[in-house]
Amino acid sequence: MTGRWPGKLATQAVLLANAxxxxxPMVIMALSAFKSTREIFQNPFGLPVVWRLENFSxxxxxxxxxxxxxxxxxxxxxxxxxxxxxxxxxxxALGRVRFAGNDALYLYFLSGLMLPIxxxxxxxxxxxxxLRLLDTPWALILTYAASGLPSAVFILxxxxxxxxxxxxxxxxxxxxxEWLIFRGVMLPLxxxxxxxxxxxxxxxxWNDFFFPLVFIQSDRLKTLPLGMTAFFGQYYTDWALLFAxxxxxxxxxxxxxVLLSQHFIRGLTAGAVKG
Amino acid sequence: MPGSNRxxxxxxxxxxxxxxxxxxxxxxxxxxxxxxxxxRRLWLIVFLAPATALFAIFVTYPILSALAFSLYAWEGIGRxxxxxxxxxxxxxxxxxxxxxxxxxxxxxxLVFGVTMVVQNGAALALALLLARSPRGAKIYRVIFxxxxxxxxxxxxxLWALFLNPVFGIVNRLLAGAGLGAWxxxxxxxxxxxxxxxxxxxxxxxxGFPTIVFLAGINAVPEEYLEAGRIDGATEWQLTxxxxxxxxxxxxxxxxxxxxxxxxxxxELPYVVQGVSGGPNxxxxxxxxxxxxxxFGEVDTGLQDIGIGSAIAVLxxxxxxxxxxxxxxxxxxxxxxxx
Numbered sequence: 036m037t038g039r040w041p042g043k044l045a046t047q048a049v050l051l052a053n054a055x056x057x058x059x060p061m062v063i064m065a066l067s068a069f070k071s072t073r074e075i076f077q078n079p080f081g082l083p084v085v086w087r088l089e090n091f092s093x094x095x096x097x098x099x100x101x102x103x104x105x106x107x108x109x110x111x112x113x114x115x116x117x118x119x120x121x122x123x124x125x126x127x128a129l130g131r132v133r134f135a136g137n138d139a140l141y142l143y144f145l146s147g148l149m150l151p152i153x154x155x156x157x158x159x160x161x162x163x164x165x166l167r168l169l170d171t172p173w174a175l176i177l178t179y180a181a182s183g184l185p186s187a188v189f190i191l192x193x194x195x196x197x198x199x200x201x202x203x204x205x206x207x208x209x210x211x212x213e214w215l216i217f218r219g220v221m222l223p224l225x226x227x228x229x230x231x232x233x234x235x236x237x238x239x240x241w242n243d244f245f246f247p248l249v250f251i252q253s254d255r256l257k258t259l260p261l262g263m264t265a266f267f268g269q270y271y272t273d274w275a276l277l278f279a280x281x282x283x284x285x286x287x288x289x290x291x292x293v294l295l296s297q298h299f300i301r302g303l304t305a306g307a308v309k310g
Numbered sequence: 311m312p313g314s315n316r317x318x319x320x321x322x323x324x325x326x327x328x329x330x331x332x333x334x335x336x337x338x339x340x341x342x343x344x345x346x347x348x349x350r351r352l353w354l355i356v357f358l359a360p361a362t363a364l365f366a367i368f369v370t371y372p373i374l375s376a377l378a379f380s381l382y383a384w385e386g387i388g389r390x391x392x393x394x395x396x397x398x399x400x401x402x403x404x405x406x407x408x409x410x411x412x413x414x415x416x417x418x419x420l421v422f423g424v425t426m427v428v429q430n431g432a433a434l435a436l437a438l439l440l441a442r443s444p445r446g447a448k449i450y451r452v453i454f455x456x457x458x459x460x461x462x463x464x465x466x467x468l469w470a471l472f473l474n475p476v477f478g479i480v481n482r483l484l485a486g487a488g489l490g491a492w493x494x495x496x497x498x499x500x501x502x503x504x505x506x507x508x509x510x511x512x513x514x515x516x517g518f519p520t521i522v523f524l525a526g527i528n529a530v531p532e533e534y535l536e537a538g539r540i541d542g543a544t545e546w547q548l549t550x551x552x553x554x555x556x557x558x559x560x561x562x563x564x565x566x567x568x569x570x571x572x573x574x575x576x577e578l579p580y581v582v583q584g585v586s587g588g589p590n591x592x593x594x595x596x597x598x599x600x601x602x603x604x605f606g607e608v609d610t611g612l613q614d615i616g617i618g619s620a621i622a623v624l625x626x627x628x629x630x631x632x633x634x635x636x637x638x639x640x641x642x643x644x645x646x647x648x
Contacts, residue, residue: 155372
């Protein structure tokens with residue numbers, strides 16, 4: 036665009052400085068994961084003298100990261116599946132079918148976008164206890180699914196509404212049943228919206244620390260963020276192991292982000308950015 | 311945005327028996343036979359029931375119950391008699407609750423203020439630079455947003471290691487730059503702990519407001535800027551008098567989200583400083599105080615669900631008021647711009 040070269044240079048200097056501020060801590064984290072604790076203390080910024088992988092294998096097995104990973108994957112995928120299926124069904128009904136109370140129900144779901152469910156944690160805890168779901172993955176899955184539904188309903192209802200009016204009547208004339216119209220005709224057309232809903236919910240669920248802290252006691256059921264706090268308490272002097280644990284925990288999200296960065300940026304800012 | 315106006319694309323199912331609120335342009339269709347209508351109604355229930363039930367049981371019911379819980383006396387997890395507003399009175403007027411409440415609330419205010427100035431100020435500056443499409447703008451965008459995807463547990467522990475007073479790289483960098491006198495236990499000193507924690511939080515979140523502001527700037531019609539340039543306006547004048555006013559909706563959203571985030575702040579202080587908001591309550595915030603009252607504290611054993619629920623109700627009221635205010639502001643500004 037415009038601007039003479041001193042201006043451009045200053046712009047690049049600022050942007051580059053911020054990029055370093057963002058990336059340097061992560062690079063140092065990853066490099067430290069290959070060092071010994073002594074080497075981290077003596078030479079925190081340089082490359083490792085020997086690239087040792089044993090920190091990672093110890094974290095994976097000894098510190099039970101394999102288990103925490105599996106728990107996080109199960110809980111996250113189950114929650115996302117419920118959010119997408121139930122959210123799409125409700126969004127379809129709210130966006131395509133005229134019935135008494137449609138607007139009221141839509142607004143009811145929307146209220147969930149504003150109210151942080153965490154404020155209801157005491158009743159929720161008692162509810163889970165009475166349902167005998169405390170210290171099970173279901174306490175997490177049901178909480179995440181229920182609190183993710185408002186965003187799904189909001190986004191998907193809008194997309195379903197925007198589909199052409201004649202679509203379902205045409206399918207109906209062809210003799211398609213309700214489920215087929217939904218599953219075979221409508222759902223494929225809102226696939227971009229499903230991606231947005233999935234990413235919008237994926238990161239907060241995967242990263243959540245609060246609900247496991249409250250609901251999960253047994254070590255074998257801990258998700259990654261909660262497992263990491265136990266790990267840090269146990270190995271707090273073994274910095275090589277700590278950095279390896281942090282790196283290992285960060286890698287899946289960063290890898291996914293590098294592959295799908297545009298989807299992530301759009302999905303995570305959905306609601307704050309129009310269009 | 312979806313929700314404001316409904317397209318005429320609603321299906322005919324179930325419409326016949328509902329009087330439309332306004333004249334509709336869709337041609338009237340033949341009323342389907344009764345059995346078909348009943349089937350469609352059944353389908354409607356099948357489609358709506360799972361989401362509605364899940365949301366009602368695990369979101370609405372707990373939030374409404376929390377409001378009711380604040381009006382009862384509690385012994386541990388057992389509910390006793392109705393006490394009206396007594397929990398609120400104890401929270402505001404008795405030791406140690408009122409002191410802890412004031413302390414925690416003030417910290418939330420500080421976090422909000424510092425985040426607004428440092429994080430969102432920097433984000434606006436970065437967005438303005440990125441909007442000029444400098445070389446590498448796309449890569450910068452991706453890099454800046456990266457920490458937003460990281461778990462706050464990772465971020466908290468990582469910076470706790472970096473800020474370790476003896477072995478951490480931050481103090482070593484300061485020493486290396488000849489600023490060894492500045493070195494201190496950033497997270498262990500009550501004077502700096504909260505500010506340090508807020509800056510760690512800003513490091514993690516900075517990319518988010520940057521992207522939101524950037525989208526707002528990019529939405530400014532190019533003709534407005536062209537017209538300004540033809541009239542001889544400088545870049546700063548264009549920024550100040552064309553871009554800033556049109557950025558108002560994005561700013562409102564970021565202020566609201568920063569407010570909600572600041573008043574629900576929990577993970578970072580909990581992970582880095584512990585449930586008591588150490589050292590010496592210098593990083594205590596409302597969510598930590600609430601959590602301790604709800605689930606007990608290791609050192610004091612202070613647990614009171616009634617008072618905890620009273621805090622939840624107060625936080626709830628503050629959030630609803632501010633959110634509603636922001637919604638009104640947003641709508642008004644959008645009307646002005648339309």
